[in-house]
Amino acid sequence: MPSDQTRASILDAAERLYAERGFGEVTLRDIVAAAGVNLAAVNYHFGSKDALIAELFVTRGVATNRARLTELKEAETAGNGRADVKAILRALVGPTLRGCLGPDNQQSTAAHFMIRASIESVPPIRRIKNREIDHLRKFAAAIRRALPDCDDADLYWGLHFALAMAHQTIRDTERLTKLSEGKCDLDNVEALIERIVDACAMMLTAANRTPARTETASSTIRRAEKLKN
Amino acid sequence: MPSDQTRASILDAAERLYAERGFGEVTLRDIVAAAGVNLAAVNYHFGSKDALIAELFVTRGVATNRARLTELKEAETAGNGRADVKAILRALVGPTLRGCLGPDNQQSTAAHFMIRASIESVPPIRRIKNREIDHLRKFAAAIRRALPDCDDADLYWGLHFALAMAHQTIRDTERLTKLSEGKCDLDNVEALIERIVDACAMMLTAANRTPARTETASSTIRRAEKLKN
DNA sequence: GTCTATATGCAGATAGAC
DNA sequence: GTCTATCTGCATATAGAC
Secondary structure (H helix, E strand, O other): OOHHHHHHHHHHHHHHHHHHHOOOOOOHHHHHHHHOOOHHHHHHHHOOHHHHHHHHHHHHHHHHHHHHHHHHHHHHHHOOOOOOHHHHHHHHHHHHHHHHHOOHHHOOHHHHHHHHHHHOOOHHHHOOOOHHHHHHHHHHHHHHHHOOOOOHHHHHHHHHHHHHHHHHHHHOHHHHHHHOOOOOOOOOHHHHHHHHHHHHHHHHHHHHOHHHHHHHHHHHHHHHHHHHO | OOHHHHHHHHHHHHHHHHHHHOOOOOOHHHHHHHHOOOHHHHHHHHOOHHHHHHHHHHHHHHHHHHHHHHHHHHHHHHOOOOOOHHHHHHHHHHHHHHHHHOOHHHOOHHHHHHHHHHHOOOHHHHOOOOHHHHHHHHHHHHHHHHOOOOOHHHHHHHHHHHHHHHHHHHHOHHHHHHHOOOOOOOOOHHHHHHHHHHHHHHHHHHHHOHHHHHHHHHHHHHHHHHHHO
8 A cells, every 4th residue: 555545544534533523532543443554654644643633734724715715716706806795705604614514415524624623722723723814814805895994893803703603503503403493494504604694794784884883883882881880 | 628618629620720721631630739639539529520520510500591591581671571682682692701701800710611611512511401402492582572573593593693603702712803903802891792782683683674584585595596506 | 664562641530548 | 538549541652573
């Protein structure tokens, strides 16, 4: 068996098992058993468990980011350099949601792995995470072009909440399903994407409209002041 | 030293350490060192590490839920049995946000612990979590009274997203702070609460207004259909 | 490059003296 | 109830033969 084959088998098995069960629950022994290779091969090829996780996080993160950026570029060219806000938000949350909640044939272990990585922020991953910020800046810039008058803070909050909604929905499908007794359909990913996109677009544009925004801001401040006393 | 004292010391130390560093990173030896008691005391008083975590989760969960329900009752009596939607949402997300992001003297280790518990869903916690559903039903019922015409699914999605936004903001303050270069003020908890409450109230009432809702739903379906081909 | 065998370390749990 | 000392098991990592 050529060396690259062993390496790839380990990466594939590790990605799948980590995505399914989490870093804490999967041992190197589990991985080598699933990959059909020897235990020592992991340390030979990657040096350590942490290095294996780090390599997975980098390569799979690149894959996810590429999917998002492809959709973003499409939206921007379709709008002659200024994409529609909803299209931008769709590019941000769509790939991950489809990769984790979509029909089985569309799901990607990469997306599942990245969600797992964000849930269990183990040391090797924490060290790398800063690159995500640069990636998000591209979406912030796109929204800035789409909504030139939008307040900076509102813009970042909008991005943050879009990711929060998508992410939390993936992580905890069970609670919502039980609470709603099946009335919230988590299998209809496209409807879910639109729900999140609509909500965040509403936040961004409501913040952008001067009257509504002033009203919100002043009511906020009024309440905040009241509570200080 | 009386027995209850040892028990309480262990609970306090465990809660604090788990909240700060997570279950995977804290050993029983760390806990007994911080509590100033003997290692064997943990197993004597609680039986196992898992039982200790379970006990913490139950007692601290009750504390958090009580804080939320107190605010909910206040809102309902203020509205003569039918609370304002925003007041309901405020009761849902306010206590946890204040307990985790508010000024130091208002923060509670219980709130931090509960957030940690929801991040690292270790086995002992997963087994108990169902009670949360019953707790949330009370908020669903309150919203149902406040917005009798609101669609069931929209209502549950609104609750879900409110928790998602609050929760994710607590868990990942760092990314937003860095991304926004400090422009998103995470120290102003009351403003944050209003931001989340306003956004979710907007979702709920926009879904409730028949014209807007129909429009959203149909655009969603249109897009979903388009993507199937 | 791949294997077997083993070193090393730390975790949770327990036996038994006091 | 509380302590010391120890058992047991499992995880990562490595040494060294092939």
